[in-house]
Amino acid sequence: MNAEIVAVGSELLTPDHLDTNSLFLTGRLNEAGFEVHLKTIVGDSAHEITEVVQAALTRSDVVVITGGLGPTEDDVTRQAVAEALGRRLSLDAGLLENLRRRFAGRGIPMPAINDRQAFTIEGAEVLPNPNGSAPGMWIAEGTRHIALMPGPPNELKPMYDAQVAPRVAALGGGRRVVRRALRIIGMTESEVDSITAPIYSTCSSVQTTILASAGYIGLYMYQWVRSGERPEQVDSLSQAIQATLGDAVFTTSDESLEEVLGRMLRESGNTLAVAESCTSGLIGMRLTGVPGSSDYFLGGVLCYSNKVKEHLCGVPAALIQQHGAVSPEVAEALAQGVRQAIGSSIGLSVTGIAGPGGGSADKPVGLVYLGLADAKTTTHARRVIPGDRQTVRERTAAFALALLRRRLLATE
């Protein structure tokens, strides 16, 4: 069975705004066996919403409509959907009472315009909204169904899970989607694609997409299976790709690289300190995004200026003088120095030229050196990263974490 999402709101048609609710809704609908085959974003225009909803009802088993249920003149979804169905709107006395109580509870009188939110479409089941003033609706139209929900994510998501999900499940999607995800580090999107395309392109029953996210490459595989059917194709494809990519795959379970590293550091009894020059906080920020990271992340130095490299990380001024701040020697000295200054078992460092200025023929923009030191060994790695300042910084941080992971894998 299939589903279609209609997002209502003129703000979603500006250059500043995307509809992101549909990602959440698609995940949930897929789990229930509904393939999302169309999404429409439409402004606060009653006749256009009506037209879009009528078209959706000709082709989709479930139509999920979000937004436009507020109390103002702009909020026309209720009327437009009633019009699409040829049904009336009527005032629901119970809802009105609830709304009044909701405002009274906050110690303010209900504005008259909020009356609008107590109107329901003939035949609709009302979906309570504990997090806002706009109730949702569930409407059967022959064999088709409509879910009408408010746009704010903190109202929509709980309402979907509590009210819509069981109703959608009861329709029985018949099929379900099985999703496998690999997260890959230390390769570019096109490297991943050129290595894996010969494998996934032979498997037409699985839809494969590759997507560069901040800090890693995601490879996603989806297979639709009937009830009782095993997802053999997607599993064997996933295994074949994993075998080919080797330990570039850092997780198969949607974990972040920081979570994986945190587990590896904790299990190996290591602690970490970082010295960040051109990334200046990106690595520390990522590592400490994980709750409980204080168990293994002790701290770091943002050694943006050479003085800080010298005074807080103990890099000899002469070394910087001789080799330049962006050099393998300074990367290694930073890793050793920050390890000692902070008293961690491992020190990780980054020094590079993020651009757009500061490059030379010898040391171009995008050149970075990474250093890694533990009690026994100090190593470095060199990369030249194409792209703008932000890209260079993000990919440098990712490479640094990849380097750390490789060391932890090697000493496991």
Added chain:
Amino acid sequence: MNAEIVAVGSELLTPDHLDTNSLFLTGRLNEAGFEVHLKTIVGDSAHEITEVVQAALTRSDVVVITGGLGPTEDDVTRQAVAEALGRRLSLDAGLLENLRRRFAGRGIPMPAINDRQAFTIEGAEVLPNPNGSAPGMWIAEGTRHIALMPGPPNELKPMYDAQVAPRVAALGGGRRVVRRALRIIGMTESEVDSITAPIYSTCSSVQTTILASAGYIGLYMYQWVRSGERPEQVDSLSQAIQATLGDAVFTTSDESLEEVLGRMLRESGNTLAVAESCTSGLIGMRLTGVPGSSDYFLGGVLCYSNKVKEHLCGVPAALIQQHGAVSPEVAEALAQGVRQAIGSSIGLSVTGIAGPGGGSADKPVGLVYLGLADAKTTTHARRVIPGDRQTVRERTAAFALALLRRRLLATE
């Protein structure tokens, strides 16, 4: 005149992927006087694309279609649009020759499947693609027009600007949109809304939206004006809102807060160092995202553990013992200490409980203290920030930058 965007690609209908090209396209179309009144995302299904394009042609002056122009079986946009228009596809010998040359230039023979990309729709103007193998097309259908472009942003954007923009401009949108943007710091989205709604809701000719972005609140106003008409309403609304919000507005020109702070630091001859505990890099990363920030940002300490607060930022162990690491006293000592350790004119610090663990009745999750020290004065600020770990960290960083801005404003 109005425009509609159709994004083709089954990957855009998964829970992992959004169509982001439409933000770029909307901005460009708006500038040319076209309001984007509908967006549709459809999978690689020829009959659905045909249906969507036919519907679009009944209601939109310009229909921009992206994606599905690749060489594989999945890429069916060409056929589907030809079908929608009732026109033929035919092989364009010149295009085929270009494609062969393109592959030859890269030293590889052209795969047979790429022939598909040399087929054009009867009556279409071909739009060259210097960045990929899929050419675009521009098609007139009565008074309506279709632009067909490849999906990859690095192919689509240059093609739009070089080929589509002049053709769209020649149609003469008649109106243009005037956009004003305010960026606000130190307030929440709902605070901004409750203060400004009484103002903007009286101005129905301007569309106003408020959007929380990472680190600031954006308030966007759009007014459509006819050629020669002055955007009086949007300008007076923008001024009225600015007057009400006062110096919470940090820019009216789409600059980032970091850019504004960088300019203020540079102009006042100040240099900055940061001591970050719970944000652990977020502030340093944001400040150094600005090219040339090494002029005023010297470095920082990620003082995640108490030892680092003591050893690198000179906070007395007794002070931490007495007041706890999350306290006004330690925030101030960190700001003073990092200023001295790094030798900057200003020191900015953060210490707090990002959660989800680590809170107590006394010091709940979300409690943060910010410290700010210069040669004369040391101050602190306290905030309790609701939300999850990431929200607490992001808003803490934003509050810290807001505090710095306030100090720089006061000493201007």
